[in-house]
Amino acid sequence: MEEGLSSLILESEFNRAKELKAFDNTKTGVKGLVDAGILKVPKIFIRPINELGHNSESNLNDFQIPIINLHGYRDDKQRRQDIVDEILKASQNWGFFQVVNHGVPSSVMEGMIKGVHRFNEQDVDVKKELYSRDTAIRVRYYSNFDLYTSKAASWRDTLTFKMLTPDPLNPQELPIVCRETTIEFTKHITNLRDILLELMSEGLGLKGNFLKQMECAESCTLLCNYYPICPEPELTVGAAPHTDPSFLTILLQENIAGLQVLHQESWVDINPIPGAFVINIGDLLQIISNDKLKSVKHRALVNHTAPRVSIACFLSTLYDVAKPIGPIKELITNGHHPVYRDMLLKDYFDHFASQGTDGKPGLDYFKL
Numbered sequence: 001m002e003e004g005l006s007s008l009i010l011e012s013e014f015n016r017a018k019e020l021k022a023f024d025n026t027k028t029g030v031k032g033l034v035d036a037g038i039l040k041v042p043k044i045f046i047r048p049i050n051e052l053g054h055n056s057e058s059n060l061n062d063f064q065i066p067i068i069n070l071h072g073y074r075d076d077k078q079r080r081q082d083i084v085d086e087i088l089k090a091s092q093n094w095g096f097f098q099v100v101n102h103g104v105p106s107s108v109m110e111g112m113i114k115g116v117h118r119f120n121e122q123d124v125d126v127k128k129e130l131y132s133r134d135t136a137i138r139v140r141y142y143s144n145f146d147l148y149t150s151k152a153a154s155w156r157d158t159l160t161f162k163m164l165t166p167d168p169l170n171p172q173e174l175p176i177v178c179r180e181t182t183i184e185f186t187k188h189i190t191n192l193r194d195i196l197l198e199l200m201s202e203g204l205g206l207k208g209n210f211l212k213q214m215e216c217a218e219s220c221t222l223l224c225n226y227y228p229i230c231p232e233p234e235l236t237v238g239a240a241p242h243t244d245p246s247f248l249t250i251l252l253q254e255n256i257a258g259l260q261v262l263h264q265e266s267w268v269d270i271n272p273i274p275g276a277f278v279i280n281i282g283d284l285l286q287i288i289s290n291d292k293l294k295s296v297k298h299r300a301l302v303n304h305t306a307p308r309v310s311i312a313c314f315l316s317t318l319y320d321v322a323k324p325i326g327p328i329k330e331l332i333t334n335g336h337h338p339v340y341r342d343m344l345l346k347d348y349f350d351h352f353a354s355q356g357t358d359g360k361p362g363l364d365y366f367k368l
């Protein structure tokens with residue numbers, strides 16, 4: 001009997017591995033399945049019901065993440081202090097906030113979203129050429145970075161650009177359908193990054209240029225997510241619950257709901273606001289701020305009416321294995337103790353690489 005059961009489990013694992021491989025080999029992602037006309041979500045995408053917890057039990061209307069207006073942050077001392085306080089409070093209580101009047105033209109934001117639609121909705125043969133799981137490639141397209149390690153695949157395809165690494169990306173490497181928009185978008189995002197780093201430094205009681213000088217947000221990886229229409233959205237997710245391993249994430253979402261943040265044990269919708277960016281604290285900033293700023297779990301749901309695009313700009317430190325990482329010493333005074341041990345950047349990344357995904361808590365490992 002026991003033997004029979006274990007051979008059944010083995011057989012089902014074998015079939016699952018075969019299905020994952022077959023899906024991967026199509027090189028056309030989730031969109032390829034939808035284009036082929038599937039009416040049911042394939043088994044490899046189905047999550048256990050207890051993990052889905054779609055909205056019904058949470059009081060979604062009671063909460064909304066803070067919306068912070070950056071207008072006047074440079075002109076008026078009191079206004080700036082108010083903004084700094086709002087950002088600090090939101091980063092402590094939610095780990096998330098939205099910003100408006102941030103200086104990035106709406107034409108640039110809309111252009112970026114349209115460009116990602118154009119890429120995904122073009123001829124499959126062009127997309128296939130960029131399909132790769134090799135993380136060393138700076139411009140690539142894939143479905144599910146953790147396809148073979150997660151419990152279930154997610155309903156999303158991703159186009160990734162490593163825009164800023166020690167040597168800037170050659171624009172010719174970017175897909176023609178979104179080349180200009182991506183270059184323009186990255187330029188504006190790096191300005192917004194600098195503003196946020198200044199305001200966050202001040203919020204932590206540090207000099208305005210402190211976080212910038214730490215060089216923790218020098219690299220910029222754009223994850224252009226495309227969530228195709230889903231025939232059975234209640235059975236799967238677009239992005240499983242996770243925290244971002246970045247220092248800071250600047251996210252542009254299309255005007256379609258889907259993103260949710262975990263707050264007081266409820267999933268709260270992050271309603272899209274046209275012209276706004278969603279900002280969230282990454283794990284690295286939680287460590288460096290000694291838990292003062294929080295990296296909070298979030299996820300993305302899918303729907304059966306329209307595809308959804310989001311562009312997550314992961315700001316992180318350049319990959320220097322010997323770079324020391326740990327709580328900022330200036331924050332460990334007056335009776336504050338370090339929550340995390342000092343480590344090398346290599347330890348940090350090695351740990352996350354070994355952890356896999358599916359929202360496992362990663363930071364406890366570094367706690368003292």
Ligand SMILES: O=C(O)CCC(=O)C(=O)O
Binds near residue numbers: 298
């Ligand atoms: O699509 C979204 O709104 C969220 C995506 C996300 O969390 C991520 O790419 O890390």
Ligand SMILES: [Fe+2]
Binds near residue numbers: 242243244312
């Ligand atoms: Fe994320």
